[in-house]
Amino acid sequence: MEALQGIMQNAKRLRYEALSAFAADLNKAAKYTEICDALSAHIKYIIDFFQLRLHHFNKGESGCFEMSRGECVFFKPRQDGLWKYEMEVFETGLPVNYFGDAIQEHKLLARSVFNNPKVAAVYSLPVSYFKDQKILITIAVKSQIHYIDIDFKFLKSIADLVANKLMQLDLLKKIENTNKELKAKNAQITKLNYDLEQTVNLRTAELTNANEELKTLFYRTSHDFRAPLANIMGLANIAKLVTKDKDALNLFEKCEEVAHKMDAMLSKLNVLSTYSYEHQIKPVDFRQILRELRAKFQDKLQEIGGRLIFDIVLDDEHLANPDTYVTILENLLENSINYHNTNLIVQVYILRYKNDLVIKFSDNGQGIPLKIIGKIYDMYYRGNSESTGSGLGLYVVRKLVRSLHGNIFAQSKPKKHTHFIIKVPLVQPS
Incomplete structure (x- = not known):
């Protein structure tokens, strides 16, 4: 009896070591094929099975890992009979098992990969994580054995490790896509900024040229106006010498006063047009x-x-x-x-x-x-x-x-x- 317990304890220890090795390799995985390699290398030492299918659902998308004869493949499943069977198991949320003829009689399992003469029993364990993420592990064995609690604990541990890794890869993919989008947008913004800078420089140059032209025009026009004003003021002074008519002299004095005011205003405007020059x-x-x-x-x-x-x-x-x-x-x-x-x-x-x-x-x-x-x-x-x-x-x-x-x-x-x-x-x- 003690010898049997020792054998069982030793087997349990080996399974935990295999689970630890699986976790270590899984942690290094950066793509789905490397997850398959970790499953192929270690799962057979953790749980006894003939066929294994691990179906991962995440936000409406799903992916499957299938193992048979020591080989593992990853693929996007079709919504066939086995997929419908897995949906039914998820709805119950409880582990299920089928033995012998029950597999052949099940209308969905009978047309699946588990319909194999060597398969004596099929076990399915659903595990839910978040609202939109869940995993279903289904295994087929050659003998009608009943898995005990420790077996389901190992199956759940496998599911947890794979689910975490798949979430990590999904997050990394989203980050990579986001980085690509950011790079594309940054490149677009850089181009827009360059185009905007070029446009601003062009508009600034055009505005500067227009401003300089306007200043030059204003400066010359103000000088052109001042020449006739000077003539008017000169004529007003001459008028004082050639006539003694008080009304005429008064009119010329008013004209001279207005001319002086216009000349003063032109002087102020002239300052505005030239104050920024060197x-x-x-x-x-x-x-x-x-x-x-x-x-x-x-x-x-x-x-x-x-x-x-x-x-x-x-x-x-x-x-x-x-x-x-x-x-x-x-x-x-x-x-x-x-x-x-x-x-x-x-x-x-x-x-x-x-x-x-x-x-x-x-x-x-x-x-x-x-x-x-x-x-x-x-x-x-x-x-x-x-x-x-x-x-x-x-x-x-x-x-x-x-x-x-x-x-x-x-x-x-x-x-x-x-x-x-x-x-x-x-x-x-x-």
Whole structure:
């Protein structure tokens, strides 16, 4: 009795060793044929059988491993009688077995690979995993033996190992397909990006050329307009010498005034068309600029009783196009004069703050109402109906400040004061 138990224990140990070896080879398998090789090499040492069929179902797809005479093949099964038999077993969810004549009498088994004179019994074990994955192991044996629990445990272990490997291969295949799709999409995106970049470069070049042509046209047109305006102003001056008629002189004076306004507007537009061109870069002498502006507007300042005072605390050299600052300060001063109150005082402070050049331009004029302060930089915007300006002054100022890589900020209190703060990098980017 003890000898028989020892034999059984030894046989059990050998079966576990074979199962372990099967698991090791299965783990290395990278394709279905290598799973077949692992089954052929080890299953015969784990379970006694004459024929074996392992049918794997996964999300509506199925594949079969069949072993007979030590050889294993993998194929996609047809929905024949054996397939229908396997579906019936799955529906019950329980192991089934058939012996001897029962196999011949079963209408589905009788026409299957298990209808063999050497087959004495057929056993089927269904194993379910997830909702869409299951395995059915069916074995045929030559003698009518009843498998015991340990046999079914080994069969289930085989099913578990194969199911895990098949899931792994399925996942790897999906990853590979996904990678192929990603590569194809990446290639498509790369091509689209290249085409888009080419299109953008082409459109940018076309826009740049069109912009340059427009600037050139605008520059030349503004000069062409200024020539007849100069003639009109000259004729108005001559008229003062050749006639004493007060009405005629008044008309010529009005014509001269309108011509001067048109000339001033053309000058502002001309700045817009040329400010981005390359100019001579040199140290900016703010004292000289402000002295010249005070002299230029001296008559108007005296007429309204106004003053321009300035203070410059700047030890660092600032290299830029001086004409840019002339235009900025001239437009701001012109605005202060146009929107003055009595006893106008214009104050300009220029200093360094950290790495910025700061210009604080202030006056005690009419001020800017809060509701329109966000619109003052718009082209052709005029603050009130009494304005005599072109509506371009502050638009030009902001454009020029931005050309210096700077910003401008406005603060105002109506009938009290207006402050413009301009900040530009002390050292201009190259």
